[in-house]
Amino acid sequence: MGGDPLTNMNFGPGRTICHRGVDLLLTPNGDLAITPDDDTRILQSFMLYLFTAKGERTDPTVGCALTTILHKRLNKNTLNESEKSLQEDLKRLFPDQKPIMAYANKVVSQNNNEVMIKIIMAGKIYSIAVNLEELLRSSTLAANLKRPVQEA
Numbered sequence: 001m002g003g004d005p006l007t008n009m010n011f012g013p014g015r016t017i018c019h020r021g022v023d024l025l026l027t028p029n030g031d032l033a034i035t036p037d038d039d040t041r042i043l044q045s046f047m048l049y050l051f052t053a054k055g056e057r058t059d060p061t062v063g064c065a066l067t068t069i070l071h072k073r074l075n076k077n078t079l080n081e082s083e084k085s086l087q088e089d090l091k092r093l094f095p096d097q098k099p100i101m102a103y104a105n106k107v108v109s110q111n112n113n114e115v116m117i118k119i120i121m122a123g124k125i126y127s128i129a130v131n132l133e134e135l136l137r138s139s140t141l142a143a144n145l146k147r148p149v150q151e152a
Contacts, residue, residue: 004041007048008031022048027090043119043150049093061092066115070132074115079104090119097121114137 010021025033035041054063065085072078086102094100100121107114107129119126 004035004044005036006040007044009044009047017102034141037150039124042097042126046090046119049089064089066130066132074106074113078133079115080107086117086119090121094121 006025008021008023008025010023026103027033035044050064050066052063053067054060054065056063066082069078069082082104083102085101086104089104090100098121100119102120103118104120105116108115113132115130115132117130118126
């Protein structure tokens with residue numbers, strides 16, 4: 001169904017702040033392009049959410065809380081906090097995509113600072129590996145997050 005303004009999904013510099021790579025797209029006629037389907041709308045909305053740090057906007061509820069765990073130990077309590085925050089945020093961001101469940105698991109890696117996020121929304125599963133150190137400065141996440149991996 002779609003319906004949101006379509007962006008170029010260029011999250012190259014990382015954070016979604018002014019004068020970065022993210023821009024709105026136009027149709028060949030010069031009209032504002034619209035997301036063609038729900039998967040594109042959800043993917044784009046999720047990326048904007050992920051790259052906006054909590055507290056960056058005037059509304060303190062806007063943005064992703066993953067940046068708040070950047071310097072915390074990745075233990076069970078921290079991951080549970082992340083899951084709860086992600087789930088609450090996503091329910092607010094996607095009220096039409098019920099049910100929504102979010103899971104966060106630590107990934108064993110060299111830098112020991114990666115989290116695997118699995119989100120189940122409206123029967124579809126989205127997965128993304130998040131390197132917390134690169135969250136605000138890299139486009140790696142944008143490259144790794146694709147359309148739904150599978151149906152739930």
